[in-house]
Amino acid sequence: MDLLKQKIVEEGSASGKEILKVDAFLNHQLDVRLFEAMGEEFARRFAGQGVNKLLTIETSGIAIAAVVAKYFDYCPVVFGKKNVSLNLDKEIYTSEVYSFTKQTTYQVMVSKKYLNAGDRVLIIDDFLANGKAVEALKDIVEQAGATLVGVGIAIEKGFQKGGKELRNAGVKLESLAIVQEMKEDGTIVFD
Amino acid sequence: MDLLKQKIVEEGSASGKEILKVDAFLNHQLDVRLFEAMGEEFARRFAGQGVNKLLTIETSGIAIAAVVAKYFDYCPVVFGKKNVSLNLDKEIYTSEVYSFTKQTTYQVMVSKKYLNAGDRVLIIDDFLANGKAVEALKDIVEQAGATLVGVGIAIEKGFQKGGKELRNAGVKLESLAIVQEMKEDGTIVFD
Numbered sequence: 001m002d003l004l005k006q007k008i009v010e011e012g013s014a015s016g017k018e019i020l021k022v023d024a025f026l027n028h029q030l031d032v033r034l035f036e037a038m039g040e041e042f043a044r045r046f047a048g049q050g051v052n053k054l055l056t057i058e059t060s061g062i063a064i065a066a067v068v069a070k071y072f073d074y075c076p077v078v079f080g081k082k083n084v085s086l087n088l089d090k091e092i093y094t095s096e097v098y099s100f101t102k103q104t105t106y107q108v109m110v111s112k113k114y115l116n117a118g119d120r121v122l123i124i125d126d127f128l129a130n131g132k133a134v135e136a137l138k139d140i141v142e143q144a145g146a147t148l149v150g151v152g153i154a155i156e157k158g159f160q161k162g163g164k165e166l167r168n169a170g171v172k173l174e175s176l177a178i179v180q181e182m183k184e185d186g187t188i189v190f191d
Numbered sequence: 192m193d194l195l196k197q198k199i200v201e202e203g204s205a206s207g208k209e210i211l212k213v214d215a216f217l218n219h220q221l222d223v224r225l226f227e228a229m230g231e232e233f234a235r236r237f238a239g240q241g242v243n244k245l246l247t248i249e250t251s252g253i254a255i256a257a258v259v260a261k262y263f264d265y266c267p268v269v270f271g272k273k274n275v276s277l278n279l280d281k282e283i284y285t286s287e288v289y290s291f292t293k294q295t296t297y298q299v300m301v302s303k304k305y306l307n308a309g310d311r312v313l314i315i316d317d318f319l320a321n322g323k324a325v326e327a328l329k330d331i332v333e334q335a336g337a338t339l340v341g342v343g344i345a346i347e348k349g350f351q352k353g354g355k356e357l358r359n360a361g362v363k364l365e366s367l368a369i370v371q372e373m374k375e376d377g378t379i380v381f382d
Contacts, residue, residue, distance in 0.1 A: 023302065023305075024304070024305075028269065028270065028272065028301075028302055028305060029267050029268070029269045029302075029304075029305040030256075030257055030260070030267065030268040030269070030270070031267065032257055032260040032261060032265050032268060033265045035257065036261075058249070058250050059249050059250055059253065059270075059272075062250065062253050062254050062257075063253050063254060063256075063257035063268070063270075064257075065221075065254075066221055066223055066226065066253075066254035066255075066257050066258050067257050067258060069221070069223040070223060070227075074223050074224045076220050076221065076222065077220070077221040077223060077254070078219065078220045078221070079219065079221070079250075079254075081219065081250075083293070102274070110219075111214065111219055111220075113215070113220075114214075114215075114219060114220040
């Protein structure tokens, strides 16, 4: 998706060979026009698949999924929670995630009320790197007996293994920008 | 806002006299059509105020602010972060928040790049109870030398002190539903 790649080049920055900062438009300050364009593109790529629920995870996926929902006929968005809250239901699906960025393991939780066997789920997230968060959401979709239609990602780090593993597992994975390499001089190379 | 009150009555539930569960549409599963209606209403209530930035805080405010931005001419949304991340800038505004729900104190952080003296800021959040999160965002707006146009809240707990304190401080606070009381029998009384 050219608009997203252009944003990454113009407003993003590579910090070393692994960290891509896109907090100007994707995960701290948010460019909602861009998210709408991403929604149109996801709708095109997952057309006719009967998606009736978007599933994402705290934190940065939430804004994207909320804006994208409009392009899937305003289907409900559910986000996996990372923190226990007094307000969370007792009946929950849980799955474990290892975060390389934060170097900790955490549980992602989804109330059983909001994910059902009849659901056709599209997982949405801002980044795909090692794929641990998406794996956990996929696991929760399976626990619910729902159907995973696919995974829609804004930025995939193509040099990390998450994308390859999901594709090898037969998952329909659509990433709007795949970063193949971040060079020492700051150049970002797309797939 | 009648649509929101109706949703609270039909899909929310009071758990004791203090906890209002609205995870069916506001803070776990998200009803994006409702958020759009909320955006229209906020735009009406803050019309002509020159809002050019929405400021919110992890987690539940993010989805609302992202959808609401369209009604403020797609102005940027910035969300305060609660967790230190490798990707966060070194130059940040911080303010301390005490969470009664989680019974902990945490720092909210906003990169200095995304909040400037010229900004006219509308703070958006899902709930207002004791007002600690909004107070911290207001403090950050002041640190940046920006102008606080007002505060737009989905659900205010009118029986807690946050709303009164903000109004007494001269803040233009607009809450789309004000819950005055939650009775033992589960009845929810609005202002």
